[in-house]
Amino acid sequence: MSNTRPVWLLIVSRAAAALLGGYAFSYAATAFLARVLPMPAVDAVIVASLPSFAFYTCAFLWAFASRDALRAWWPAALAVPLAAVGFWPQLWSL
Amino acid sequence: MLMIGAVVFAYVGMLALCLGLERHYKQVWGRAPAPWLRVALRSAGWSALAISLWVSGVAWGWAMGPVAWFGGISLAGFGVAMLLPYWPRAMVWLAAALPLWGVLLAV
Amino acid sequence: MKNTFTQSMAWLHTWAGLIFGWLLFAIFATGTLAVFDSEIDNWMRPEVRSHDLTQLQAAQRGLAYLTQHAPGASNWNISLPDARSPGLQVASGERRRGGGTALDPHTGEPIEVRETAGGSFFFRFHFTLNLPRNWGIFVVGALAIVMLVGLVSGIVIHKKIFKEFFTFRPGKGQRSWLDFHNASAVLLLPFHLMITYTGLVIFLLIYMPAAVDALFEGDNQAYYKAQGEQRLLTPRAALKQPAALVDLAPVLASAQERLGAISSIGISNPGTAAARIEVRPTLGYRIALSKGQAMVFDGVSGELLRDVPDMRPAVLTQRVMAGLHFAQFGGYPMRWLYFVCALVSTAMIGTGLVLFCVKRRRKYASASVSAQRWYKVAESFNVAFVAGLMLACAGLLWANRLLPVELAQRANWEVKAFFAVWLLSLLHAGLRPAQRAWAEQLGLAAVLCIGLPVLGALTAQHDPAHRVLEATSVVLGGLLAYAAWRCVAPREEKPARKRATVAVEGQ
Structure with a gap:
């Protein structure tokens, strides 16, 4: 962690990246999977949702393992394109 | 009865795997095991765990069996780890439960 | 990179483990009791006789x-x-x-049955912490994620998983706490992972509505309809x-x-x-x-x-995972397996919490006053969330038999008694030196557990169906008594460490 900012701020930032960014990432990844899985929608819902907590755990760990506090937010950034695929029909109709 | 057997085999398996580690063998017997003995203990351990899985499957059915097996070997391993520092010899003698179970099953 | 990765995981494991471990201990402890919720229910309703x-x-x-x-x-x-x-x-x-x-x-x-919170209190507390239901399940869900994080980061920082598979060295202070924490975590790792993950799967679509949002516009009814209901x-x-x-x-x-x-x-x-x-x-x-x-x-x-519907493979998978958590299958042998595994899980979290303080005892003994104050807070919380919670659980059973049967809102008073005992234990832990607080609360919990059969015999007609629960309570009470005794018994540690302990206690 860099020394320019107070330590507590960095910790809060990482914790937020882990909890909120991690949720955003796992939410988007689940929506993405549900959309692209080649199976009936009813099954896709469950097959995509079951691993979602593993996604969350990985993003959570990433937020604390990444080299600097900015990189901790990568999963949250990745959520945007994933969500765009997951929700493309809804986006299309806007 | 078969359910008990699954746990007994799990215990014997974990015990053999534990004794197959040099440090723990020394803890019990005060000397290092011969290399062949270590290999034998380890293979016996894995075989006992495999038999435990099979007995579990027969006792519980093949849906619940693996669940019970995982629980059984975990607790057996934990039991071995807890007994080892306090009563190392008793831990080994507990393996006598296996022949005892065999006799009871045959009767 | 490797080194800093391990270090950051160790930092995360330590602090997330401490802050969230307190509530996780409560969730695991009450979950363990909830394995026998019906049996506890029966004990708390002695008017319902077995037949x-x-x-x-x-x-x-x-x-x-x-x-x-x-x-x-x-x-x-x-x-x-x-x-x-x-x-x-x-x-x-x-x-x-x-x-x-x-x-x-x-x-x-009709028979007159006392109003009681029942064993189902432990069940509800286990997944809501007695908060309003929807708040509760989200808080517990977030804690479950932290538990998963703790498990994974724990594996990362534990470098000798296989070499120290069976290692437990008692009587060596910090070393022993770490050994026990590691052994209980590693040997039951499949159980810890299974119980935490499947706990999340129970409320799968509440926690993670993304797929239903994407494919069914967030309409749960439409989704269940498509399932063929x-x-x-x-x-x-x-x-x-x-x-x-x-x-x-x-x-x-x-x-x-x-x-x-x-x-x-x-x-x-x-x-x-x-x-x-x-x-x-x-x-x-x-x-x-x-x-x-x-x-x-x-x-x-x-x-x-x-007829009962056949489930689609995907639905079946989800139901099997939820079922693995509920542990309703396989009858009493399976219930006992779950109970003992869950006890070890609870002990794993408890020893992790204790380890945090044991590890820092010497360091904080010579630290600044404010740092010492924080250390004392952590220690008090440890006592109250571990020993105090067990005391409160036993207290609930005692309240069930001691409160007058005709009391209005009786179930609420039992729950109030549970939280009152818990709060008092926190107060007590704050006032007493840590070691004494541990011993006294564990000791009292042991007395309550061991005294349960006596209480049962004095306050209700004997029912043979309650014997197993009372015997189990006595065994658990014995373990608590042993733990309490170990807190006050002279330690086999080196004098230097002993002095550090005294220094912390004497502050």
Whole structure:
């Protein structure tokens, strides 16, 4: 962690990246999977949702393992394109 | 009865795997095991765990069996780890439960 | 990079483990007790006596009572006694499940049963922390994610998983705490991972609605409809036509043959030609969670209208995972396996919390005043959240027998007693030196646990069905007493460390 900012701020930032960014990432990844899985929608819902907590755990760990506090937010950034695929029909109709 | 057997085999398996580690063998017997003995203990351990899985499957059915097996070997391993520092010899003698179970099953 | 990765994981494991470990301990401890929720329920309702009547006999007593006392009701419900619970309950009207009137299965007469929070308090607390339900499940869900994070980061920082697989070196202070924490975590890792992940899967679509949002526009009803869930329509015309109810015996027998023990029978529109009999299995005739499933029979002809549905593979997977968490399958042997595994899990979290303080004891003994104050807070919380919670759990059982039976809002007072004991333990932990606080609270919890059979014998007519619970309580009390004794007994540690302990205590 860099020394320019107070330590507590960095910790809060990482914790937020882990909890909120991690949720955003796992939410988007689940929506993405549900959309692209080649199976009936009813099954896709469950097959995509079951691993979602593993996604969350990985993003959570990433937020604390990444080299600097900015990189901790990568999963949250990745959520945007994933969500765009997951929700493309809804986006299309806007 | 078969359910008990699954746990007994799990215990014997974990015990053999534990004794197959040099440090723990020394803890019990005060000397290092011969290399062949270590290999034998380890293979016996894995075989006992495999038999435990099979007995579990027969006792519980093949849906619940693996669940019970995982629980059984975990607790057996934990039991071995807890007994080892306090009563190392008793831990080994507990393996006598296996022949005892065999006799009871045959009767 | 490797090194800093391990370091950051160690930091995360330490601090997340401490801050969230307190509540996780409470969740795991109450979850462990919830394995035997029905049995605790029985103990807390000593007026419900055990008996050896069959489910059919009990059902007919219930039916006779409802026919006499609620002939015009649109719905009847009969909760049947089963292997775990001897209670027979009937209810009528819209409130179909749970509650209702308790009956003596021998005579079919109502019995006066004390109002109690019951063993189901532990079950509810386990997944809501007694918060409002929706808040509670989200808080507990977030804690479960932290638990997963703790497990994974724990694996990362534990460098000698296989080399120290069976290692436990007691009597060596910090080393021993770490050994126990590691052994209980590693040897039961499959259980820890399974129980945490499947706990999340129970509320899968509540926690993670993304897929339903994406594919069904967030409409859960549409999703369940697509799953093939269909409702049986009530024939309106037949509602006005009076008709006698079919004999329950063959209906119950065919349901039992298919599903095993029955948990309850619902009868809609009794006394009319539109009558339906819904027979619901006890959870756990298979691994997959069978909540909400039922066989539906025609109430006049006794013909089977709807069988329990076959589940699609994906749905089945989810139900099996949820079922693995609920642990309702496999009868008592499986229940005991779960109970002991869960005890070890709880101990794993508890020793992790203690380890945090033991590790820092010497460092903080010579730290600044404010740092020492924080250390003291962590220590007090440890005592209150570990020893204090166990004390509160035992306290709930004592409150159940000691509070007057006729007290209004009795169940609430029991819950208040639980939280009061917990709060007092926090206060006590804040006032006493840590070591003494541990010993005193563990000791008191041990006394309450070991005294439970005495309390049971003095406050209610003896029921042999309570013997197992009371014996288990005595065994657990013995373990607590041993722990308490170890807190005050002279330690086999080196003098230097002993002095550090005294220094912390003497502050």
